[in-house]
Amino acid sequence: MEKQDKVMLTGVRPSGNITLGNYLGAIKNFVTRQNLYKSYIFVADLHAITSPRNPDELREAVNDCMAMYLACGVNPEQTTIFRQSEVLEHGVLGFIMTFQTHMGELSRMTQFKLKSQNMGKNGIDTGLFVYPPLMAADILLYNTDMVPVGLDQQQHVELTRDLAQRFNKRYGNTFNEPDVYIAPVGNKILNLQNPAEKMNKSDGQNLGTIFLMDDLKLVRKKIMSAVTDCEAVVRFDEENKPGISNLISILSAITGEKIPDIEKRFAGRGYGDFKREVADVVCDLLDKIQTDYKRFKKPEVLNKILSDGATKARVVASETLERAKLALGLK
Numbered sequence: 001m002e003k004q005d006k007v008m009l010t011g012v013r014p015s016g017n018i019t020l021g022n023y024l025g026a027i028k029n030f031v032t033r034q035n036l037y038k039s040y041i042f043v044a045d046l047h048a049i050t051s052p053r054n055p056d057e058l059r060e061a062v063n064d065c066m067a068m069y070l071a072c073g074v075n076p077e078q079t080t081i082f083r084q085s086e087v088l089e090h091g092v093l094g095f096i097m098t099f100q101t102h103m104g105e106l107s108r109m110t111q112f113k114l115k116s117q118n119m120g121k122n123g124i125d126t127g128l129f130v131y132p133p134l135m136a137a138d139i140l141l142y143n144t145d146m147v148p149v150g151l152d153q154q155q156h157v158e159l160t161r162d163l164a165q166r167f168n169k170r171y172g173n174t175f176n177e178p179d180v181y182i183a184p185v186g187n188k189i190l191n192l193q194n195p196a197e198k199m200n201k202s203d204g205q206n207l208g209t210i211f212l213m214d215d216l217k218l219v220r221k222k223i224m225s226a227v228t229d230c231e232a233v234v235r236f237d238e239e240n241k242p243g244i245s246n247l248i249s250i251l252s253a254i255t256g257e258k259i260p261d262i263e264k265r266f267a268g269r270g271y272g273d274f275k276r277e278v279a280d281v282v283c284d285l286l287d288k289i290q291t292d293y294k295r296f297k298k299p300e301v302l303n304k305i306l307s308d309g310a311t312k313a314r315v316v317a318s319e320t321l322e323r324a325k326l327a328l329g330l331k
């Protein structure tokens with residue numbers, strides 16, 4: 001296959017600051033492959049309003065997310081960067097894809113089950129229930145071949161594939177069927193204080209989540225106080241040693257050092273030494289990202305990139321939507 005024949009796409013919700021989990025699970029894997037694909041990355045602002053949001057905060061979060069993409073290495077020369085709501089085709093195809101989806105499929109989505117767990121029926125926003133078909137539209141509009149995401153989004157990309165297949169079977173070949181890319185290491189970064197849970201943007205009040213814009217002293221404190229176990233052996237064992245295994249994954253995902261090599265290097269050394277190294281590596285990474293973030297967080301830089309990106313994205317998205325409408329008999 002010729003370079004750039006294939007399409008890669010991913011997105012992040014601008015709903016709070018970007019975490020180390022977002023970076024290692026999705027953004028980093030995108031950045032390292034962006035020159036091998038025809039690449040699209042978007043700010044998923046329609047997904048951010050599945051629950052009510054303060055409009056000023058949302059506006060600010062979109063700019064933050066954009067500047068963060070650039071600071072993490074997304075290159076506008078190689079990648080089309082756009083804001084989801086600027087390309088109206090997302091809304092229309094999202095609506096169409098909702099009608100291809102069974103209630104049972106959406107009820108089985110792990111993210112829906114987890115997030116709606118403690119809500120009464122009237123407290124659950126329909127957005128939380130129906131966002132997977134919108135995500136399917138996000139992906140299908142660009143004829144995407146590969147979607148790098150964290151483990152929590154795997155099921156949604158698989159649903160996208162099922163919906164594309166269903167549509168193609170019912171109405172004729174219209175959509176490309178995408179594959180998911182889950183990084184072997186770093187696909188589910190855990191909360192440092194509660195390693196039974198994923199690291200989430202919404203858990204920012206405690207020391208469990210590392211945000212890419214955190215003060216570096218605080219980052220060091222978060223890592224040094226991460227919950228571990230009393231065995232004092234640096235060994236990867238997700239079931240019995242989730243805290244230490246999480247830190248090993250973070251180190252390995254950032255440096256590329258293999259997990260068995262990390263275990264060997266720290267044999268006979270305590271958790272203190274190990275945590276210090278993890279803190280050094282994470283702080284070095286964040287220091288660079290934060291310096292670049294300040295360079296990019298300028299309205300004139302961001303607006304131009306977003307406007308160019310939306311123009312390019314609309315061309316492809318409108319072709320796909322026209323194809324889908326034709327197949328459905330809407331033209």
Ligand code: AMP
Nearest residue numbers: 013021022025026149150187188189199
């Ligand atoms: P979200 O913040 O839900 O918009 O997620 C954006 C991307 O980051 C998706 O691909 C998620 O799968 C990924 N992601 C979110 N949290 C984590 C985590 N703790 N570990 C790995 N990937 C994550």
